[in-house]
Amino acid sequence: MMIGKFPLTRMRRNRSSTAIRRLVAENTFSIDDLIWPVFIMEGTGIETEISSMVGIKRVSIDRLPSYVEPAVQLGLPALALFPVTPKKNRNPEGSEAFNSENLICRAARTLKQYFPDILLMGDIALDPYTDHGHDGIIHNKIIVNDKTIEILIKQSLTQVQAGIDVLAPSDMMDGRIGAIRQALDQAGQDRILIMSYAAKYASAYYGPFRDALETGELLVGDKKTYQMDPANRGEALLEVEMDIQEGADSVIIKPGLPYLDIVRSVRDRFEIPIISYQVSGEYSMLMNAIHQGYLKKDQTILETLLCFKRAGANAIITYFALEAAKLLSQR
Ligand code: PBG
Numbered sequence: 001m002m003i004g005k006f007p008l009t010r011m012r013r014n015r016s017s018t019a020i021r022r023l024v025a026e027n028t029f030s031i032d033d034l035i036w037p038v039f040i041m042e043g044t045g046i047e048t049e050i051s052s053m054v055g056i057k058r059v060s061i062d063r064l065p066s067y068v069e070p071a072v073q074l075g076l077p078a079l080a081l082f083p084v085t086p087k088k089n090r091n092p093e094g095s096e097a098f099n100s101e102n103l104i105c106r107a108a109r110t111l112k113q114y115f116p117d118i119l120l121m122g123d124i125a126l127d128p129y130t131d132h133g134h135d136g137i138i139h140n141k142i143i144v145n146d147k148t149i150e151i152l153i154k155q156s157l158t159q160v161q162a163g164i165d166v167l168a169p170s171d172m173m174d175g176r177i178g179a180i181r182q183a184l185d186q187a188g189q190d191r192i193l194i195m196s197y198a199a200k201y202a203s204a205y206y207g208p209f210r211d212a213l214e215t216g217e218l219l220v221g222d223k224k225t226y227q228m229d230p231a232n233r234g235e236a237l238l239e240v241e242m243d244i245q246e247g248a249d250s251v252i253i254k255p256g257l258p259y260l261d262i263v264r265s266v267r268d269r270f271e272i273p274i275i276s277y278q279v280s281g282e283y284s285m286l287m288n289a290i291h292q293g294y295l296k297k298d299q300t301i302l303e304t305l306l307c308f309k310r311a312g313a314n315a316i317i318t319y320f321a322l323e324a325a326k327l328l329s330q331r
Helices: 011-015 018-024 061-073 103-114 145-162 176-186 204-212 234-245 257-269 280-292 297-311 321-330
Strands: 034-041 047-050 053-060 078-084 119-124 166-169 193-200 250-254 274-278 315-318
Touching (some): 011 018, 034 061, 034 103, 047 204, 053 061, 053 204, 053 280, 078 204, 103 119, 103 145, 145 166, 145 176, 176 193, 176 234, 193 234, 193 257, 234 250, 234 257, 274 297, 297 321, 315 321
Parallel strands (some): 034 053, 034 078, 078 119, 166 193, 193 250, 250 274, 274 315
Antiparallel strands (some): 047 053
Protein backbone atom coordinates (compact mmCIF):
# COMPACT_ATOMS: atom_id res chain seq x y z
CA MET A 1 0.00 0.00 0.00
CA MET A 2 1.26 3.49 -0.95
CA ILE A 3 1.21 5.88 1.96
CA GLY A 4 1.93 9.58 1.95
CA LYS A 5 5.10 11.13 3.18
CA PHE A 6 5.66 14.34 5.07
CA PRO A 7 5.75 17.19 4.02
CA LEU A 8 3.68 16.44 0.88
CA THR A 9 1.19 14.74 3.14
CA ARG A 10 0.07 16.50 6.28
CA MET A 11 -2.51 14.48 8.18
CA ARG A 12 -3.67 17.53 10.11
CA ARG A 13 -5.25 19.09 6.96
CA ASN A 14 -8.19 16.70 7.26
CA ARG A 15 -8.64 17.79 10.87
CA SER A 16 -8.39 21.51 10.28
CA SER A 17 -12.06 22.55 10.42
CA THR A 18 -15.36 21.24 11.66
CA ALA A 19 -16.59 21.01 8.08
CA ILE A 20 -13.76 18.81 6.84
CA ARG A 21 -13.87 16.69 9.98
CA ARG A 22 -17.55 16.05 9.33
CA LEU A 23 -16.82 15.04 5.73
CA VAL A 24 -14.07 12.58 6.51
CA ALA A 25 -15.57 11.03 9.66
CA GLU A 26 -15.58 7.24 9.25
CA ASN A 27 -18.27 6.58 11.85
CA THR A 28 -21.28 8.34 13.28
CA PHE A 29 -23.95 7.42 15.71
CA SER A 30 -27.50 8.62 15.98
CA ILE A 31 -30.62 7.98 17.97
CA ASP A 32 -31.33 5.16 15.51
CA ASP A 33 -28.57 3.18 17.24
CA LEU A 34 -29.85 3.35 20.80
CA ILE A 35 -31.81 0.98 23.03
CA TRP A 36 -32.82 2.17 26.51
CA PRO A 37 -33.12 -0.34 29.38
CA VAL A 38 -36.01 0.41 31.75
CA PHE A 39 -36.58 -1.08 35.22
CA ILE A 40 -40.19 -1.74 36.16
CA MET A 41 -41.57 -2.32 39.63
CA GLU A 42 -44.86 -3.03 41.40
CA GLY A 43 -46.95 -0.34 43.03
CA THR A 44 -48.42 2.93 41.88
CA GLY A 45 -46.94 6.37 41.62
CA ILE A 46 -43.42 5.10 42.17
CA GLU A 47 -40.18 6.36 40.65
CA THR A 48 -37.26 5.38 42.89
CA GLU A 49 -33.60 6.14 42.36
CA ILE A 50 -31.14 3.26 42.15
CA SER A 51 -28.31 4.37 44.41
CA SER A 52 -25.54 2.71 42.39
CA MET A 53 -26.88 4.09 39.09
CA VAL A 54 -27.32 7.85 39.49
CA GLY A 55 -30.04 9.16 37.20
CA ILE A 56 -31.68 5.78 36.55
CA LYS A 57 -34.97 4.88 38.21
CA ARG A 58 -37.25 1.98 38.85
CA VAL A 59 -40.79 2.97 37.86
CA SER A 60 -44.23 1.55 38.48
CA ILE A 61 -46.37 0.71 35.47
CA ASP A 62 -48.71 3.68 35.86
CA ARG A 63 -45.68 5.99 35.61
CA LEU A 64 -44.08 4.12 32.74
CA PRO A 65 -45.72 6.01 29.84
CA SER A 66 -44.69 9.42 31.17
CA TYR A 67 -41.23 8.13 32.08
CA VAL A 68 -40.46 6.87 28.58
CA GLU A 69 -42.36 9.52 26.63
CA PRO A 70 -39.39 11.91 26.24
CA ALA A 71 -37.39 9.10 24.67
CA VAL A 72 -40.22 8.15 22.33
CA GLN A 73 -40.70 11.80 21.32
CA LEU A 74 -37.02 12.03 20.42
CA GLY A 75 -37.42 8.98 18.18
CA LEU A 76 -35.76 6.27 20.24
CA PRO A 77 -36.47 2.98 18.43
CA ALA A 78 -36.46 0.46 21.28
CA LEU A 79 -36.81 -0.16 25.00
CA ALA A 80 -35.47 -3.16 26.93
CA LEU A 81 -37.70 -4.02 29.88
CA PHE A 82 -36.40 -5.44 33.16
CA PRO A 83 -38.77 -6.35 36.00
CA VAL A 84 -38.03 -5.98 39.71
CA THR A 85 -40.01 -9.02 40.86
CA PRO A 86 -41.18 -8.88 44.50
CA LYS A 87 -39.57 -11.56 46.68
CA LYS A 88 -42.92 -13.20 47.39
CA ASN A 89 -43.30 -13.98 43.68
CA ARG A 90 -39.91 -15.67 43.37
CA ASN A 91 -39.39 -19.41 43.71
CA PRO A 92 -36.78 -22.03 42.77
CA GLU A 93 -38.27 -22.56 39.28
CA GLY A 94 -38.90 -18.91 38.51
CA SER A 95 -42.47 -19.71 37.51
CA GLU A 96 -43.45 -16.05 37.69
CA ALA A 97 -41.56 -15.79 34.39
CA PHE A 98 -44.52 -17.36 32.57
CA ASN A 99 -47.32 -15.67 34.50
CA SER A 100 -49.15 -13.59 31.90
CA GLU A 101 -49.92 -11.03 34.63
CA ASN A 102 -46.28 -10.56 35.62
CA LEU A 103 -44.69 -7.13 35.57
CA ILE A 104 -43.16 -7.39 32.14
CA CYS A 105 -46.40 -8.51 30.49
CA ARG A 106 -48.44 -5.75 32.10
CA ALA A 107 -45.77 -3.20 31.19
CA ALA A 108 -45.70 -4.40 27.58
CA ARG A 109 -49.47 -4.15 27.23
CA THR A 110 -49.48 -0.65 28.71
CA LEU A 111 -46.61 0.60 26.55
CA LYS A 112 -48.10 -0.82 23.36
CA GLN A 113 -51.31 1.09 24.06
CA TYR A 114 -49.49 4.39 24.34
CA PHE A 115 -46.65 3.86 21.86
CA PRO A 116 -47.61 1.19 19.32
CA ASP A 117 -44.52 1.73 17.16
CA ILE A 118 -41.76 1.38 19.71
CA LEU A 119 -39.91 -1.92 19.68
CA LEU A 120 -40.18 -3.70 23.03
CA MET A 121 -37.42 -6.06 24.07
CA GLY A 122 -38.02 -8.69 26.71
CA ASP A 123 -35.16 -10.27 28.62
CA ILE A 124 -35.40 -14.06 28.57
CA ALA A 125 -33.73 -15.55 31.65
CA LEU A 126 -34.97 -16.68 35.04
CA ASP A 127 -32.85 -14.59 37.40
CA PRO A 128 -35.45 -11.89 38.07
CA TYR A 129 -37.86 -14.66 39.11
CA THR A 130 -35.81 -17.26 41.00
CA ASP A 131 -35.29 -17.06 44.76
CA HIS A 132 -31.60 -18.00 44.28
CA GLY A 133 -30.87 -15.35 41.66
CA HIS A 134 -29.59 -17.75 39.00
CA ASP A 135 -30.67 -17.65 35.37
CA GLY A 136 -31.66 -21.31 35.36
CA ILE A 137 -33.11 -23.92 37.66
CA ILE A 138 -30.91 -25.91 40.03
CA HIS A 139 -30.72 -29.69 40.55
CA ASN A 140 -28.05 -31.03 42.89
CA LYS A 141 -26.26 -27.66 42.90
CA ILE A 142 -26.04 -27.64 39.09
CA ILE A 143 -27.78 -25.12 36.85
CA VAL A 144 -29.52 -27.59 34.58
CA ASN A 145 -29.58 -26.72 30.92
CA ASP A 146 -32.40 -28.51 29.12
CA LYS A 147 -34.99 -28.24 31.90
CA THR A 148 -34.27 -24.52 32.09
CA ILE A 149 -34.92 -24.20 28.37
CA GLU A 150 -38.42 -25.65 28.83
CA ILE A 151 -39.19 -22.76 31.17
CA LEU A 152 -37.52 -20.21 28.89
CA ILE A 153 -39.83 -21.35 26.09
CA LYS A 154 -42.89 -20.77 28.26
CA GLN A 155 -41.49 -17.39 29.28
CA SER A 156 -40.91 -16.47 25.63
CA LEU A 157 -44.41 -17.40 24.49
CA THR A 158 -45.92 -15.54 27.45
CA GLN A 159 -44.02 -12.35 26.63
CA VAL A 160 -44.92 -12.58 22.95
CA GLN A 161 -48.62 -12.87 23.87
CA ALA A 162 -48.27 -9.64 25.87
CA GLY A 163 -46.81 -7.73 22.92
CA ILE A 164 -43.05 -8.08 23.29
CA ASP A 165 -41.52 -7.76 19.79
CA VAL A 166 -37.95 -8.85 20.46
CA LEU A 167 -36.93 -11.74 22.68
CA ALA A 168 -33.47 -11.31 24.15
CA PRO A 169 -32.32 -14.54 25.80
CA SER A 170 -29.62 -13.55 28.31
CA ASP A 171 -29.42 -16.83 30.21
CA MET A 172 -26.55 -18.48 28.27
CA MET A 173 -28.04 -22.00 28.30
CA ASP A 174 -26.82 -24.09 25.36
CA GLY A 175 -29.32 -24.55 22.55
CA ARG A 176 -31.94 -22.11 23.79
CA ILE A 177 -32.02 -20.01 20.65
CA GLY A 178 -32.92 -22.98 18.48
CA ALA A 179 -35.48 -24.25 20.98
CA ILE A 180 -37.16 -20.85 21.32
CA ARG A 181 -37.14 -20.29 17.55
CA GLN A 182 -38.77 -23.67 17.00
CA ALA A 183 -41.41 -23.00 19.64
CA LEU A 184 -42.17 -19.61 18.08
CA ASP A 185 -42.56 -21.16 14.66
CA GLN A 186 -44.85 -23.86 16.02
CA ALA A 187 -46.96 -21.16 17.65
CA GLY A 188 -47.25 -19.30 14.34
CA GLN A 189 -45.04 -16.48 15.65
CA ASP A 190 -42.52 -16.34 12.84
CA ARG A 191 -42.30 -12.53 12.92
CA ILE A 192 -40.87 -12.34 16.44
CA LEU A 193 -37.24 -11.28 16.55
CA ILE A 194 -34.60 -13.04 18.60
CA MET A 195 -31.74 -10.80 19.69
CA SER A 196 -29.49 -13.32 21.33
CA TYR A 197 -27.03 -12.57 24.09
CA ALA A 198 -24.60 -14.75 22.18
CA ALA A 199 -21.45 -13.71 24.00
CA LYS A 200 -22.30 -12.78 27.55
CA TYR A 201 -19.41 -12.83 29.97
CA ALA A 202 -19.40 -13.64 33.70
CA SER A 203 -18.65 -10.04 34.59
CA ALA A 204 -18.25 -8.00 37.75
CA TYR A 205 -19.71 -5.08 35.82
CA TYR A 206 -23.28 -6.38 36.34
CA GLY A 207 -23.19 -5.46 40.04
CA PRO A 208 -25.37 -2.33 39.95
CA PHE A 209 -27.95 -4.11 37.74
CA ARG A 210 -28.30 -6.82 40.36
CA ASP A 211 -28.86 -4.05 42.94
CA ALA A 212 -31.51 -2.54 40.71
CA LEU A 213 -33.32 -5.88 40.42
CA GLU A 214 -32.60 -6.77 44.03
CA THR A 215 -31.11 -10.10 42.92
CA GLY A 216 -27.62 -9.25 44.20
CA GLU A 217 -28.20 -10.30 47.77
CA LEU A 218 -30.11 -13.40 46.66
CA LEU A 219 -27.44 -14.75 44.34
CA VAL A 220 -25.74 -17.87 45.65
CA GLY A 221 -22.26 -18.31 44.16
CA ASP A 222 -21.48 -16.93 40.72
CA LYS A 223 -22.58 -17.46 37.11
CA LYS A 224 -19.33 -18.88 35.76
CA THR A 225 -20.79 -22.26 34.74
CA TYR A 226 -22.95 -20.60 32.10
CA GLN A 227 -21.69 -17.08 31.39
CA MET A 228 -18.41 -16.86 29.50
CA ASP A 229 -14.90 -16.59 30.87
CA PRO A 230 -13.56 -13.04 30.32
CA ALA A 231 -10.30 -14.66 29.17
CA ASN A 232 -11.86 -16.00 25.98
CA ARG A 233 -12.31 -14.52 22.51
CA GLY A 234 -12.49 -17.50 20.15
CA GLU A 235 -15.29 -18.99 22.20
CA ALA A 236 -17.37 -15.88 21.48
CA LEU A 237 -17.06 -16.59 17.75
CA LEU A 238 -18.32 -20.13 18.28
CA GLU A 239 -21.25 -18.86 20.36
CA VAL A 240 -22.18 -16.33 17.68
CA GLU A 241 -21.95 -18.89 14.89
CA MET A 242 -24.14 -21.36 16.76
CA ASP A 243 -26.77 -18.73 17.54
CA ILE A 244 -26.90 -17.65 13.90
CA GLN A 245 -27.45 -21.27 12.90
CA GLU A 246 -30.16 -21.61 15.53
CA GLY A 247 -32.15 -18.68 14.16
CA ALA A 248 -30.98 -15.54 15.94
CA ASP A 249 -31.68 -12.31 14.02
CA SER A 250 -28.95 -10.36 15.79
CA VAL A 251 -26.39 -10.96 18.51
CA ILE A 252 -25.58 -9.09 21.69
CA ILE A 253 -22.08 -8.81 23.08
CA LYS A 254 -21.93 -7.95 26.74
CA PRO A 255 -20.42 -6.09 28.60
CA GLY A 256 -19.57 -3.20 26.28
CA LEU A 257 -16.45 -1.08 26.52
CA PRO A 258 -14.05 -3.66 28.00
CA TYR A 259 -15.22 -6.12 25.31
CA LEU A 260 -15.02 -4.01 22.15
CA ASP A 261 -12.31 -6.34 20.84
CA ILE A 262 -14.97 -9.06 20.76
CA VAL A 263 -17.32 -6.77 18.82
CA ARG A 264 -14.57 -6.18 16.28
CA SER A 265 -13.75 -9.87 15.97
CA VAL A 266 -17.38 -10.78 15.40
CA ARG A 267 -17.79 -7.91 12.92
CA ASP A 268 -14.80 -9.08 10.89
CA ARG A 269 -16.21 -12.59 10.70
CA PHE A 270 -20.01 -12.27 10.38
CA GLU A 271 -22.51 -9.97 8.68
CA ILE A 272 -25.15 -10.38 11.40
CA PRO A 273 -26.25 -7.20 13.21
CA ILE A 274 -24.28 -6.75 16.42
CA ILE A 275 -25.67 -5.07 19.50
CA SER A 276 -23.27 -4.04 22.23
CA TYR A 277 -24.54 -3.75 25.81
CA GLN A 278 -22.92 -0.99 27.84
CA VAL A 279 -23.81 -2.50 31.21
CA SER A 280 -24.72 -1.07 34.57
CA GLY A 281 -21.19 -1.07 36.02
CA GLU A 282 -19.85 0.86 33.06
CA TYR A 283 -22.63 3.40 33.47
CA SER A 284 -21.89 3.70 37.19
CA MET A 285 -18.18 4.25 36.64
CA LEU A 286 -18.74 7.00 34.11
CA MET A 287 -21.61 8.61 35.99
CA ASN A 288 -19.65 8.70 39.23
CA ALA A 289 -16.70 10.37 37.54
CA ILE A 290 -19.07 12.81 35.83
CA HIS A 291 -20.75 13.64 39.14
CA GLN A 292 -17.42 14.17 40.84
CA GLY A 293 -16.58 16.61 38.07
CA TYR A 294 -13.69 14.48 36.80
CA LEU A 295 -15.22 13.90 33.37
CA LYS A 296 -17.31 16.24 31.23
CA LYS A 297 -20.74 14.71 30.83
CA ASP A 298 -21.75 15.51 27.27
CA GLN A 299 -18.40 14.83 25.62
CA THR A 300 -17.91 11.65 27.60
CA ILE A 301 -21.28 10.22 26.62
CA LEU A 302 -20.94 11.09 22.94
CA GLU A 303 -17.36 9.85 22.62
CA THR A 304 -18.07 6.62 24.45
CA LEU A 305 -21.06 5.73 22.32
CA LEU A 306 -19.23 6.57 19.10
CA CYS A 307 -16.49 4.10 20.08
CA PHE A 308 -19.05 1.28 20.01
CA LYS A 309 -19.83 2.14 16.40
CA ARG A 310 -16.16 2.28 15.45
CA ALA A 311 -15.65 -1.18 16.94
CA GLY A 312 -18.38 -2.48 14.63
CA ALA A 313 -21.60 -2.44 16.64
CA ASN A 314 -24.85 -1.64 14.82
CA ALA A 315 -26.62 -0.55 17.98
CA ILE A 316 -25.97 -0.03 21.67
CA ILE A 317 -28.04 -0.91 24.71
CA THR A 318 -27.15 1.87 27.12
CA TYR A 319 -28.48 3.57 30.25
CA PHE A 320 -27.28 6.79 28.61
CA ALA A 321 -29.79 6.39 25.75
CA LEU A 322 -32.15 9.17 26.83
CA GLU A 323 -29.31 11.58 27.67
CA ALA A 324 -27.60 10.80 24.39
CA ALA A 325 -30.83 11.27 22.45
CA LYS A 326 -31.24 14.69 24.04
CA LEU A 327 -27.66 15.66 23.20
CA LEU A 328 -28.01 14.48 19.61
CA SER A 329 -31.22 16.43 19.16
CA GLN A 330 -29.44 19.63 20.24
CA ARG A 331 -26.60 19.32 17.75
C1 PBG B 1 -30.07 -11.18 33.49
C2 PBG B 1 -29.34 -10.00 33.03
C3 PBG B 1 -28.24 -9.36 33.64
C4 PBG B 1 -28.00 -8.20 32.91
C5 PBG B 1 -28.92 -8.17 31.86
N1 PBG B 1 -29.72 -9.30 31.93
C6 PBG B 1 -27.51 -9.67 34.88
C7 PBG B 1 -26.83 -10.94 35.06
O1 PBG B 1 -26.62 -11.73 34.15
O2 PBG B 1 -26.48 -11.19 36.22
C8 PBG B 1 -26.95 -7.18 33.24
C9 PBG B 1 -27.19 -5.81 32.72
C10 PBG B 1 -26.38 -4.76 33.32
O3 PBG B 1 -25.48 -4.98 34.15
O4 PBG B 1 -26.64 -3.60 32.95
N2 PBG B 1 -29.86 -12.38 32.91
